[in-house]
Amino acid sequence: MKYAVAFAIGLIFGTGLLVSGMYLPAKVLGFLDLAGKWDPSLAFVMGGALPFSAIGFVLAHRRGKAVFGDPLHIPERTRIDPRLLAGAAIFGVGWGLSGVCPGPAIFNLGFASGPAFVFFAAVAAGMAAYEAYDRVTAQP
């Protein structure tokens, strides 16, 4: 049951990317290009998402656990450390170069185009490489 629900929720997320047009690199780059003709749509996507997401987190916190009984996996770290900021900066550069962040990178696999596969493979390789590095450095 919880897997069917996860599938359905993925479906809603993907439909959101489709309806908003945020799977299109042109829409994302139009937002990131402040010096060109600026397309503010991405800010409206975030503005449309935040109230619903915020209500969802308040309700989840109030219940203290998930409907299916799982604990809430909410990040506990609060310190803004160099790793967080460096990672965000590296991600931002890649996002600006491509116009694609991880959600759309996965979504676009459905269009089965060469560049979509190349980009996703590179993202996955980068993730695997960082995880491997993290494992090596975490265990002396």
Next chain:
Amino acid sequence: MQIDWLNFTPWSALAGGALIGIAAALLINFNGRVMGASNIVGGLFRSLSDAPWRLSFLAGLIAPALAAAAFGAPRPVFFAGTATLIVAGLLVGVGTRMGSGCTSGHGVCGISRLSARSIAATLVFMLAGFASVFAVRHAFAGVAS
């Protein structure tokens, strides 16, 4: 600043954004998970113990694209060449793992639960995104393709 009125789509952006927010609300309430695309994929490289829900979610995420492609929705056009796409993809992969999140995890979920880390991360990746697009499209336009 000039607004790109021809391509600006406020209503579909708000509607699509609402769907994304509703999905984030449902995932934390039903599955107890933060809806961050990079963490859902990236977690697979850490442990396969909770792979089933991750893969179920990812299958759901791809499904609308399959339908959209079949019904002639605009296909995503990647402006960057293959080499740039590979470099950009590696940066996105490394950066989102190192920085613990992406546009959905930090930008939507993190900000909506008022996480200082997520607000900081979102500001940084937005600024880096603005800067790299400025570099490619304006400062060094025509230098590399």
